[in-house]
Amino acid sequence: MKVLILPGDGIGPEIVAQAKKVLTVLKNDGLDLELQEAPLGGAAYDQYGSPYPEFTQKLAREADAILLGAVGGPQYDTLDRPLRPERGLLAIRKDLNLFANLRPAILYPELANASTLKPEVVSGLDILIVRELTGDIYFGQPRGIRVNEAGEREGFNTMLYAESEIRRIGHVAFQAAQKRGKKLCSVDKANVLETTEFWKEIMTDMAKEYPDVELSHMLVDNAAMQLVKAPKQFDVIVTGNIFGDILSDEASMLTGSIGMLPSASLDANNKGLYEPSHGSAPDIAGKDIANPLATILSVAMMLRYTFNNEAAALRVENAVKKVLAQGLRTGDIFEAGTTRVSCSAMGDAVVAAL
Numbered sequence: 001m002k003v004l005i006l007p008g009d010g011i012g013p014e015i016v017a018q019a020k021k022v023l024t025v026l027k028n029d030g031l032d033l034e035l036q037e038a039p040l041g042g043a044a045y046d047q048y049g050s051p052y053p054e055f056t057q058k059l060a061r062e063a064d065a066i067l068l069g070a071v072g073g074p075q076y077d078t079l080d081r082p083l084r085p086e087r088g089l090l091a092i093r094k095d096l097n098l099f100a101n102l103r104p105a106i107l108y109p110e111l112a113n114a115s116t117l118k119p120e121v122v123s124g125l126d127i128l129i130v131r132e133l134t135g136d137i138y139f140g141q142p143r144g145i146r147v148n149e150a151g152e153r154e155g156f157n158t159m160l161y162a163e164s165e166i167r168r169i170g171h172v173a174f175q176a177a178q179k180r181g182k183k184l185c186s187v188d189k190a191n192v193l194e195t196t197e198f199w200k201e202i203m204t205d206m207a208k209e210y211p212d213v214e215l216s217h218m219l220v221d222n223a224a225m226q227l228v229k230a231p232k233q234f235d236v237i238v239t240g241n242i243f244g245d246i247l248s249d250e251a252s253m254l255t256g257s258i259g260m261l262p263s264a265s266l267d268a269n270n271k272g273l274y275e276p277s278h279g280s281a282p283d284i285a286g287k288d289i290a291n292p293l294a295t296i297l298s299v300a301m302m303l304r305y306t307f308n309n310e311a312a313a314l315r316v317e318n319a320v321k322k323v324l325a326q327g328l329r330t331g332d333i334f335e336a337g338t339t340r341v342s343c344s345a346m347g348d349a350v351v352a353a354l
């Protein structure tokens, strides 16, 4: 299996280095693995003048799986839009047809007090957000900033979903629910936006194909509220690109920190790009204090979904559980009575616990 590593920007290289240590142990233990590396985002702009250069694109297309740190940074925020790091990330998702973004929010019992919510609200939490990743207002045309007829500047984007796009993410979500608690909540804004009214109509129609799954619908504003009020009511949530982006960051705090939320972005054949759900955290970059666990848990997702190797995935997840049980914490999940460790020390501890 070919795995392409894209460290990216900010804390990206620091957290990816820890995940690479884990992959190297698995390789030394016999996992069929060929590691390559390429730049994406700001690092790629610096080297090649493009956030998703041909060099990276070629390797990405050839790879079975990709591990990404994160992209972006303030030094790139004034570049022309097509040259910005985030555009590189959107481009690779679109190029590889990675339409299904799985973001599991699981609370490890040791972190019940790390969440800003009361332990009884979050303990035992295990929800899966299925976010559509290659459509919606992120990609709809037309888009831009223009001068309108009144001579005023205006910004505009287009929210758009084709039926086939809704159906293919719907199948992923219904099937994920079948393998879990058999409850699927489709999140929309059908009371205002036609795009998501259509989304709701298609999800409702698809439910006939999955009689064993209980489908419900929720408006996104209510869903944002319910996620902090009573998050354990959810099993699988399916939603569009923009709502999924926002709700998954919200859900990350239920798990203690955004540094705990991994993700898988899959195509129709389970080729995937795996990355933490958080960004490049420029505020803490270069200090060796970021939490690498979301990235390491993304490796576990890679083993599960692309390698189809459940045993190896569990080995990594159990190692993470072990270091948390040992009381090791990076700053974002630190609390009194635990031991604060650096990003690299956390990586070493996971390797030792494998």
Ligand SMILES: NC(=O)c1ccc[n+]([C@@H]2O[C@H](COP(=O)([O-])OP(=O)(O)OC[C@H]3O[C@@H](n4cnc5c(N)ncnc54)[C@H](O)[C@@H]3O)[C@@H](O)[C@H]2O)c1
Binding pocket: 011, 015, 069, 070, 071, 072, 073, 074, 086, 089, 258, 259, 275, 276, 277, 278, 279, 280, 281, 282, 283, 284, 289, 290, 291, 292, 294, 332
């Ligand atoms: N997938 C991605 O590559 C991705 C995702 C989100 C944001 N971004 C980009 O990242 C940059 C920063 O964005 P932002 O500040 O809004 O979001 P962010 O997720 O980078 O950071 C938000 C906050 O969470 C903290 N944080 C994030 N990851 C952490 C970790 N692993 N350990 C400890 N703390 C962590 C940061 O220090 C910061 O305080 C922007 O350029 C943005 O476009 C990239």
Ligand SMILES: CC(C)[C@H](C(=O)O)[C@@H](O)C(=O)O
Binding pocket: 072, 086, 089, 090, 245, 277, 279
């Ligand atoms: C950086 C940005 C393009 C990206 C998104 O909005 O999808 C990020 O926030 C994420 O959640 O992966």
Ligand SMILES: [Mg+2]
Binding pocket: 245, 246, 249, 277
């Ligand atoms: Mg996001």
